Each structure stands twice: as structure tokens, then as C-alpha cells.
Amino acid sequence: MDFAFTAEENAFRQEVRAFLDAELPPDKAFNHEFNEDPDLWRFAFEFTRKVGARGWIGLTWPVEYGGLGRTQTERLILAEEFTARDAPMVNAIGWGLAAGALLVGGSEEQKKRFLPGIAAFDRFWAEGLTEPDSGSDLASLSTRAERDGDDWIVTGQKTYTTWGHHADVMFLAARTDPEAPPHHGISVFCLDLNAPGVSLAPLYNMAGGRQNHTYLDGVRVPGTMLIGEEGKGWSYIMNAFYAGGGAGARHAEMRLMLDEVINYCNTTTRGGVLLIKDPIVRSQLAELELMVETERLLSYESLSNATNRRPPQFGGALGVVVSKENKPLFAQTITKIVGPLAQLRQESRWAPFDGGAEAWYRWSYANHAGGTSQVKRMVLATRGLGLPR
Amino acid sequence: MDTTLDDGHEELGRIARQLFEARCPLATVRQLEQDDLGYLPALWEEMAGLDWLSLTYPEALGGSGGTLVDLSVIYQELGRSLVPSPHLASAVIAGEALVRDQSSRHHDLLASMVAGRAIVVPALMEEDAGFGPDAVNLPSRATPAGYEIDGTKILVPYAHVATRVLVAARSQAGPDGTTLFLVDPAADGVAITPMPNIADIPLFAVTFDSVVLSSEDVVGEIGQGWSLLGPALDRATVLRCAEIVGAGKQLLELSVEYALQRKQFGRPIGQFQAVQFLCTDIAIDTHLTELLCHQAAWRLDNGLPARREVSMAKAQASRAIQRIVHRAHEVHAGVAFMVETDVQLYTRRAKHWEFDLGDARYHDDMIAAGLEV
Numbered sequence: 001m002d003f004a005f006t007a008e009e010n011a012f013r014q015e016v017r018a019f020l021d022a023e024l025p026p027d028k029a030f031n032h033e034f035n036e037d038p039d040l041w042r043f044a045f046e047f048t049r050k051v052g053a054r055g056w057i058g059l060t061w062p063v064e065y066g067g068l069g070r071t072q073t074e075r076l077i078l079a080e081e082f083t084a085r086d087a088p089m090v091n092a093i094g095w096g097l098a099a100g101a102l103l104v105g106g107s108e109e110q111k112k113r114f115l116p117g118i119a120a121f122d123r124f125w126a127e128g129l130t131e132p133d134s135g136s137d138l139a140s141l142s143t144r145a146e147r148d149g150d151d152w153i154v155t156g157q158k159t160y161t162t163w164g165h166h167a168d169v170m171f172l173a174a175r176t177d178p179e180a181p182p183h184h185g186i187s188v189f190c191l192d193l194n195a196p197g198v199s200l201a202p203l204y205n206m207a208g209g210r211q212n213h214t215y216l217d218g219v220r221v222p223g224t225m226l227i228g229e230e231g232k233g234w235s236y237i238m239n240a241f242y243a244g245g246g247a248g249a250r251h252a253e254m255r256l257m258l259d260e261v262i263n264y265c266n267t268t269t270r271g272g273v274l275l276i277k278d279p280i281v282r283s284q285l286a287e288l289e290l291m292v293e294t295e296r297l298l299s300y301e302s303l304s305n306a307t308n309r310r311p312p313q314f315g316g317a318l319g320v321v322v323s324k325e326n327k328p329l330f331a332q333t334i335t336k337i338v339g340p341l342a343q344l345r346q347e348s349r350w351a352p353f354d355g356g357a358e359a360w361y362r363w364s365y366a367n368h369a370g371g372t373s374q375v376k377r378m379v380l381a382t383r384g385l386g387l388p389r
Numbered sequence: 390m391d392t393t394l395d396d397g398h399e400e401l402g403r404i405a406r407q408l409f410e411a412r413c414p415l416a417t418v419r420q421l422e423q424d425d426l427g428y429l430p431a432l433w434e435e436m437a438g439l440d441w442l443s444l445t446y447p448e449a450l451g452g453s454g455g456t457l458v459d460l461s462v463i464y465q466e467l468g469r470s471l472v473p474s475p476h477l478a479s480a481v482i483a484g485e486a487l488v489r490d491q492s493s494r495h496h497d498l499l500a501s502m503v504a505g506r507a508i509v510v511p512a513l514m515e516e517d518a519g520f521g522p523d524a525v526n527l528p529s530r531a532t533p534a535g536y537e538i539d540g541t542k543i544l545v546p547y548a549h550v551a552t553r554v555l556v557a558a559r560s561q562a563g564p565d566g567t568t569l570f571l572v573d574p575a576a577d578g579v580a581i582t583p584m585p586n587i588a589d590i591p592l593f594a595v596t597f598d599s600v601v602l603s604s605e606d607v608v609g610e611i612g613q614g615w616s617l618l619g620p621a622l623d624r625a626t627v628l629r630c631a632e633i634v635g636a637g638k639q640l641l642e643l644s645v646e647y648a649l650q651r652k653q654f655g656r657p658i659g660q661f662q663a664v665q666f667l668c669t670d671i672a673i674d675t676h677l678t679e680l681l682c683h684q685a686a687w688r689l690d691n692g693l694p695a696r697r698e699v700s701m702a703k704a705q706a707s708r709a710i711q712r713i714v715h716r717a718h719e720v721h722a723g724v725a726f727m728v729e730t731d732v733q734l735y736t737r738r739a740k741h742w743e744f745d746l747g748d749a750r751y752h753d754d755m756i757a758a759g760l761e762v
Contacts, residue, residue, distance in 0.1 A: 001398070001458060002391050003687050009390075073390055266762045282757035286704055289756050290681075293701055297680040301392040308391060318676055321669065374662075381665035385645050385672060388660045 003300070005073070012074050016056075016081040023050055024085055036210055041166065044088035048121045057095050058119035061103065066116030072307050076299065079249035084256055093163070094118045094125035098171045098227070100240025101188055105228030114190070114227075126167035126193065128158045128214065129237065136375040138173075139182040139234060143216060145174035145189065150223040152176075154191065154216045160369075164200050164212035167193055172221075173233050180231060188233035190225045191216070207363040250323055251296035254330060257360055258288050260353045261334050268352070275337065284337050291326045298322060315383030317376045324373035331357075331364035392680065398462045405466035408435070413472045415731055421473050422589035426550065428473045437505025442480040445624075446488050450496070451503035457624055457686040461631035468635030471734055473590055475508050475547040477625055477632075483509035483555045485621035486569060490609045495571065498553065507552040509571070511618075512542035512595050520747045522615045525567045527597070529558035535603035536560075538570065541596045544745075548574060548581050548593035556597070560612050567614035570606045572597070588741040623699045624689060626746045630682040630706040633742055636735050637675030637713045643732065644668050644720040658720075667716045674709035681705050697759045704752035710739045 005013070024047075035041075051057055060075050061067025082089055099118045102111055117123065134141040143156025154174055164170070170191040177185035191198075197219035203211045228236050265275040265285065275281050298319035305312050335342035338357040346355030367373070381387045394402075412432045413421075421427055436442055444460050446452030460481075467474065479502060487499050487509070501507035514520065515527055527540035538558050548554060553571040560568040574581060578598040586592050609617045645668055648659030658664045681702040688695040714736040718725045725732040747755075 001393060001395055001683065001687055003684055004691075005390060262760050266760075276757065276761050279754070283750065283753040285760055286753035286756040289760070290701055290705055294677045294680065294705070297392060297684060298677075300390055301680060304391045304393055308393075310393070314672060314676070318673060322673060322677070374666075377666055377669045378662065380669045380672065381659075381662075385641075385665075385668055387645065387648060387665050387668060388657055 005077070009071075009073055009077060012070075013077045013081060016078055019054065020081060020085045020087055023047060024087060035208065040088070044090045045121075045124075047088055048090050051089050052119055052121040055119070057089075057091075057121060058099070058115065061099065061115060061119065065103075065111050066119035072303055076249065076303050080252040083249040083252035086256065090163070090166075091118075091121055091124050093127045093167075093171050094121070094123070097127065097237070097240050098125050098190065101171070101227050101233075101236035104239045105232055105236045107228075110227065113224075123168040124163065124166055125190075126161050126164040126170045126212075126214075128161065128170040128172035128191065130158065130160045132157060132159050132213075136372055138237075138371075139186070141173060141175060141186065143172070143174045144178070145172075145176050145187060145221065147176075148220070152189065152221040152223065152226070154189070154197075154219045154221055156216050158214040158216065159212075160203065161200070161212040161214045162209075162369075164193070164214055165202070165210060169193060170214070171227075172216075173237060176230055183234045184231055186233040186237075187230045188227045188236055189221050190227060191219060191221050192225075195219050195221075205366070207359075207366060248299045248302070248319070248323070251292050251299055254288075254292045254295060254326075257330075257334065257356065258285075258292055260356055261285070261288070261337060264352055265337065270339070281337055284333050288330060288333055291330050295319075295323055295326065314385070315379050317380035317384050320370075321373050321376045321380055324367045324376060327367035328361075328364040331361040335361050392683065394458070394462065394683070398458065401459055402462045402466060405463045406469065408432075409466050409470035409472050413470055415471065415734060418471045418473065418734060427591035428475060428547070428550075432472070433474065434505045436474075436476070437503070442476070442505060443484070443503040446484065446503070450488055450499055456690045457627060458683065458690055461628055461682060461686045464628045464631035465635030465638070468632030468637075469639040471636070471738060475510065475550070477628060478510040478546045479508045479551075481625045481628060482511045482618075482621050483553075485624055486511075486555065486617040487608060489617045489620060492609075494605065495608060498571070501552070508547060508550055509553045509555055510545055510547050510551045511555045511557070512545045512548070512572075513557050513618075514542060514544050516541055516543055518543070520751050522565060522567055522619070525557045525559050525614075527556070527558045529560045529568055529570065529602075531560075532601075534601060536568075536570065536601075536606075538572075538597045538600050538602065541594055543594045544584065545593045545595045547591050548595050549583075549591060554579075554595055555608065556595075557614055557618060563612070565615045566612050567618070568611050569608035569614040569617060570602050571608060572600060572602065572606065576600055586741065588738045590738070590741065592741075622746060623695065626699050626703050627682055627685045627689065629742060629746050630678060630685070630702040633706040633710045633739075634675060634679045634682055636739065636742075637671065637678065637710065640713055640717040640732070640735055641668065641671045641675055644671060644717050647721055664720060667719050670716045671713050674713050678702065678706045678709045697756060700747075700752040700755035703747055704749045704756060707743045707747075707749040707752070710742055714739045 055068045056078060058067035059070045059078060060072055063069050095118055099115060102114050129138060131141050131143060145152040145154045170193055172189045172191040173186055175185050176187040197217040199215045201213040203213055205211055265281060268275050302312060302319055335357050338352055341350060341352050342357035344351035344355060345358050382389050413429060440453040443451040444453060444455035445457055484502055487495050498507060502509060530537045551574055554574055556570045556572050557567050558570060559566055578600040580596045582594040584592045584594055648664050648668060649657050651658050685695050685698040685702045688698050717732050721732050724730050
């Protein structure tokens, strides 16, 4: 048992901080996920390329595939520091999902062909998993990919395509074998979003960002764009996140928000009393601190399990349930502390801390991305606790 | 970075679990609720033989180089098996305070405690039921002969078998201003009154009526009692959390087992998502408490500041154990309301644990205090 980072790991953290100090303007907030400002997006693209030039996109990947062969712990440190500074490292579908799937199931040739490009941010990847009729039950997806010579012809509809309108390619899951059991008939592809037959329709979310419906009408995908083996897409999707070096640093984002709230409570008087002296506010702040702390520990726990090659406890589902359920609760508790001014948007000069309370509350309902907490609870109950299906 | 227990911890946990299951099965726990002593002296001796009464003390004072993480592993098993024992009161709170006394005044007493021959219990809380240094207001008065104390302490565990009571008194105003005295419960002016309670564990009110004390009875320095007691209470708080974790794990096992075996509407109730989600609530609350508890213990073992982490663990644990027993009752439904079912043994103790060593509100306030600029 050891809750500390090593000296080398701390040195890497300093290196990351120095990079961010040099590259990020001090007075700009990004939150690119929910922002369509073209200037911000341009900056995000440039910044991400610089991260790639540093070798940090593929930090944990083997050197022969454009990575640096560094540890998962360093990847988590990178994620913590980037999140703490709201650094706009885009293309999470590329370096998380697509790279992860390639590392899990890609052939040697595929890894060498795709991964160095992803590590350098040569293309922007969109997510192509969710469909209108296949959300929580993703394995029921019905987008078809049919063989045509060496190529595939793809027909179907994807939805909630985050970043689709900025992207070059899509990490696509399609059914290649309708006769096989649902989990065994799915393959994953790299689909060119500029190919004939692809069309996007905007879908705006309440956080102020644009997602998309993506229509795929007989889109021709070359055989070389199949990732891994035919029919094994589901297992790649399930294992991709950690394989790509993905590390959850949601706690660092929560810390960032909570520090704003604490500062507000230390400097704001209501009814002649500083908010931080109000007993109810104190309990609410403690509750928020506990959410941040437990998510931090859960993140470190899954890191420990991954680096020590131990299977995750509770079917790997406990942390994700906590995180998904905390997200709206966290934002709601902040609005309770701030009170009536929590409804004010950034544009109002009366909005506390730049309208954070209002915006974070709207954003918090993005918590269903990647599956609802109820579905994760079902996994926790069955796979984690051994209760019957 | 590794948040998980080592193999040595796992082994210690297995030994503790086997010992407690053998010596103190739940049938014995039930008998002890009606027993005058309320604990098992033979098991107490056995724990002394294993060096468990002094595990984390300095070696010069009978310790065996154990860590608080080690002890927390044992406490998880005490909680799982609901073993009634004066360990937290005597070996942890009183013992760790005595260990920190720079004088050697009480080393003989400490040696008897380590050997399992003496029990010393802390008397902290007063009739207003407050916790913390500010809640210590029982006055101690300097007299030509020494000191005199007057007043009442409540919820004192195992006072009926105590060799000495460790009394926190107020000798002066100020940030500390508390003084610790060792008082013989048989001394003139000391009265012990049982406090019947939901957990059916031995808790007492101890009243001091002009009790005369000498400078030999002082622990540490006059007016600096909290500097000894505070660190001891932090350690005890972490261990109470570990006990809650052990109870949570057992309630999770009992609930899952029951949900698998109990059939209604032609299927195991564990197949209903409503029941599954109750079980997942128990798993989550228990697990988060364990992570916080381990972190706090590890920080104390490594001499790192841990005030915030200790309070986080207990703020979580106090709330968690209430939610956990509530969920266990929902899964078991009517049968958990019956005395013959084991769930209620946990439910009743959980109410004691929730408030012991500071409730969630107290620890919330400690956490918030750390956020003030």
C-alpha cells in the first residue's frame, strides 16, 4: 500500500506543468466539448498537435507505434494536469477509443499504419457507436457493413456524434454478421467522413455544444480500414479505453470547480455572514470535498489495479457508477450553495464566478455518455456482486 | 501508487477473522448483550498475547512495530464479527495518549495495559453531548493538595471494568487548556451509572463529586491534554471507520446471499433491479469508506498531515453505515425486523458508531475549517 507518487513521477508532473505554462494563455477557458467558437477550436487543434509533437498523445504506447512507452501512472498525471488547467487536448476518440482498439486487436501492419498518425494528431476522429435505437443496449446496433469485393458498404444511422462536424474520420461500429449472436457480429472501422453517402445533421445539446445525427447511405469503406479482426469489434470497444492509456481525471475537473466555489464562499457575505461560516454551506462543501476525494481515490485504485495487472474489483463498474451519479449531484449542490444567482448565465454581470454554477449544472447532464448509471449498476450487481440476470 | 492492501495485511485479516469467528460468534455477541461484563476477558488475554493491544506503540513501550493500516485490518474483522471489546477505548485512545506522554509517570500502568491486566477508558463527552476540545468543560481546580474535579462525563465505555478512567478536564481557557487525569473509579466521589443504549454495549455516566487528585495523576502537562488526546482520537476515528467497513462488507454478503436465496414471484428477489440496486448501494458506500479509511491510516503511518483525511473518512463512514443498514433492511424486509435475524445486531451498533468520535456534522465542520482562508 502506497498512496504517494514517486520522485520520478513528481518530476514528470513538473514537466507537464511547465509545458502548459508555456503553451496555454493564462486567462482563457476552453471546455471545447461544449463550445463552438472557431477561435477556440483552432487553438485546440494547434495545441493538440504540440502535445503530439512532444510524444504525449501516445505516452504509454510502445515506441515502435509512435509512443513513448511510459507508464499508466504518468498518463494519469498528464490527464490530471491537463484537466486542472482545462487544456484543450482534443481527439479523445482517436487516442482513446481507436488507438485502444488497435492496441487490443490490431494487426502489426494496422498498428504501424494507424498509430503513429494518431499519436501526431494527423486526423480528428468522431465517435460512431450509438444509434437511435441502440443506446444502453449498444450490442443491438443495426448499422450494416456488407462486403463488396475487398471493400465494405456501410448503411445505417449513428447519433450523438460528438465532434462529428469537426472530424475527418469516424470510429465506426457496424454489424458485419447479422447471423452471429449480437456481441459477436460487430466489427469496427475507420470511416472517412468526407466519403460519398455520409451526411450530418446537427443536434444541439443544452450545454451549448453541437452533436450530430450521422447518416450513412451506402458508404464505401476500403477493406484496409477494418480495425482488428472481423466480428471482434465488441471486445475491442470494451477494452479500448485503458489500452489506449485512457485515465480518468474527472476528479481534477471537480477540484477546479470546487476551488472556485470555495473561493466564492470565502469572499461572499449573505445576511452579514460569510458563506463559509454558514453551517449548512459548510456541510455542503464537505459533501463536495468528499465527492472529489472519493473519485480521486477510485481513479488511483483503478490505476493501481491496471499497473499491477490485477482485475478490477466489482466488475470494474463501481467507479463509473459513482462518477456518473456524482456529476449532476455535484453541480446541483454547487447551485444550492450559490443560491438564486446560480441561475445567471456568464453574460450577466451578477453571475458569480463567471456563471460557472449555471453552466456546470447544464453540462452535468452529459453524464449518460458511455452508458447510463443504471446500466452500470446492473453490471455492478451481476458481474460485481454475482446477482442473477 | 498502490491503494490496495499488501499480502501481509490480507494474511493478518484472515487470522483475525478466524480468531473472532471462533471465539466470538454472533450467538456469543447476543449473550454478551445481556452479560454484566459485556466482553470476553479470555479473548482480551489472547489479543494481548498476539501483541494486538500494543501493536502500534513504540517498541520501548511494548509495541511490535505494527502500523495503523495493520490495526485497521484487524478492526475490519472486529466490525464484521461485531466483537464487543474495550480495545478502542483502552488500547487505542487511552493507550496512544499515554504513549505520547513525555514523562515516564505512567509507564507501569501502560505495561499492565499492554499485558492485558489493566483497562483504561477515556471519559470525554459531557451532558451537552458535544465532541472535540471545545466541548471539554468539566472543571479541574488547583488546590493546595493537587487538583479537584467536579462534573459528569457520559457515554464512557467499559467504565465498570476500568482500572483507571482517563478524564479530560478544563483547567484553563484557551485553544487547548484541557488536562488529562487518571482517576481510580473506586476513589471517593466517583459514581458510575449504566446508560442503557440501543447497541446494548457497556456505556456509563461517570460522575465526579469533588474528587481529589494529585500531580501524579496528571497525564502529560497541565493545560495541554488535547496535544496527547487529539492524535490518539484521530487514530481511533480511523479504526472506528475500519470497523464500519467490516460491518458493511458483512452486511453486503448477508444481503446478496439473502437476495440469491429468497424467492418471490417465482424467482430470486436478487433478479429484480430494485433489489440489485439496494445491494449496489451497500457495495459503493462500503468501498468508498474503505478507500478513505486506508488513505487516512496510511497518512498517519507515514507521519503526514491527516486531519482532513481522518475527518473525510468519518464524515463518510457515519453517513454510510446508516445508509448501509437501511439498505440491508430493505433487502431483507420483514425478517430483518425480527430479533432472530442478524441484521438488527448491526443496525443497533451502527447507531452508536454514527455518533462515536464525532458525527458527520462534526467532521463536515472539520473539513470545512480546512477550507477557510
